Amino acid sequence: MKYIKKNICGLLCLLILQSCDKSYEGALRKIVEQEKIPHFDKYNAMVIIPGSGCTGCITQAEDYFLQNCHDTSTLFILTYNLSLKEVSLRLKEENINKENVIIDKSNKFYLSRYQDAIYPIVCTLDKGHIINIRKLN
């Protein structure tokens, strides 16, 4: 009985570890690490806005972008956009060309394997590390 309990515990631990590795959060941390975003450690927050997905949530996130893109402590990543010209018309060219805005043309930050990818994502950062990940839905 003790042996079975021990094995079940082990299996559960393995499952939990495996699911962590396969979570949206895990995948996002990995891509941020891989991409080596310049001056990443100077930002306090990172907002990822997909071009399509949860329509209402994206509209709200884009409104937030228009009001706050001048805040240099926040990094904005605009990803998964069908038309870059349309993005620059909608969010204004002078805004999307700011230093703290990344246009993710190759959609690396759109983690299509995960359903969370359709929502805008807000990450709290501290000295180049992701402290907290939250989706806007």
Added chain:
Amino acid sequence: MKYTPILFLGFLFFSCGEGGKIVNENYNSREKEQILSLINTKEYMLDSETSYLTNYLQYVDIDSIPQLCFMNEYNNSIYIYEENSGDFIEKIAFEKEGSNGVNNLQGFYYVNSDSIYVYSYSTNMLYLADQDARVKSKVIMYDALESNFDQIIPSPYLQTRSPLKGHRDHLYCTGFVAGETSFETTENRPVITSIDTKLREKEYFVNYPKQYADNNWAGGFAYRMPYFDIDSSSLIVSFSADHYLTELNLTDKTNKYHYAGSSKIDYISSYPQNKALPINEDKAFDWYMSNASYEGIFYDKFRRLYYRIARLASKDHISGHRQNKKPIVIIVLDAGLNYLGEASLPQNTKYHPSNCYVSKDGFNIQVLNDDENKLTFHQFLFTE
């Protein structure tokens, strides 16, 4: 605890009564492929202020010259190009506020330089303006307070495939009010709003087919938005969940129904949930992607044909994702709305079937390619 099995059974019966399958009587029986030949690519150069993702375009003869007009929502303008050469002619910029203000443009109907009807969805106002964007008159097209359970009035929504169009001295458009209700019948939820060209009196025509009253269609654009076109004497409506087309005779206002299904569609399933329950947007999109549907209907006055767009269920849809990659089929019908055949569009080309128009040379379907400074169309011709 002893009531649990009864509750469970009750839930089962409740669930069973909710789904509906709209079966296609001619599934897999009358397909004729390769009836459309790609004959040309049409291109229109765009300025720096215009996106190729326009929602509204109209092909019109202006002074006997075929022209393509389309809308730029970012600068509230109508752009006019010569259709044959693709050359830019002019831009009509509308003000949003003031005595000539039209708010945000959603669509328009260009009659001539003296009469351009423009519509604002945000205010539900239809304006009659001229080439200099001066407003001559206006009317409210939708007032929620006029709706009741005897008649759920449609809120007009304009797109290329659900345009504002004229016939004799009346204008027509389609629309709907989002949502599902068990109060819907086959007689109280019309989709067409008609108004005389002097903008005085409105009338409503063509109710949703029976399957809409009987089943849940998730209340949104995917299945509730009706599409239409007008030929010489009738208005033809294409409902997303109907293998038939509804013909409204514009003289006596009677309805007729014509089978116009794709032989590649076996059935269309309604949303498997009771109408009274709230819709989960993500689940509804997954359901739409895994389900067949119909879209726009376009009349070809040059060849006296109709083209109806059908969308097949997507096999590679990832749950939760919002890109519409449903395969596209074009059904071709003759002047009497009899089936002539159908053609599948290649899936390796990014077609945008929301934007189609018929010209003297053929049926034009927008293509989204890497060059965002061009509005591009593939031109097809029917070949028997």
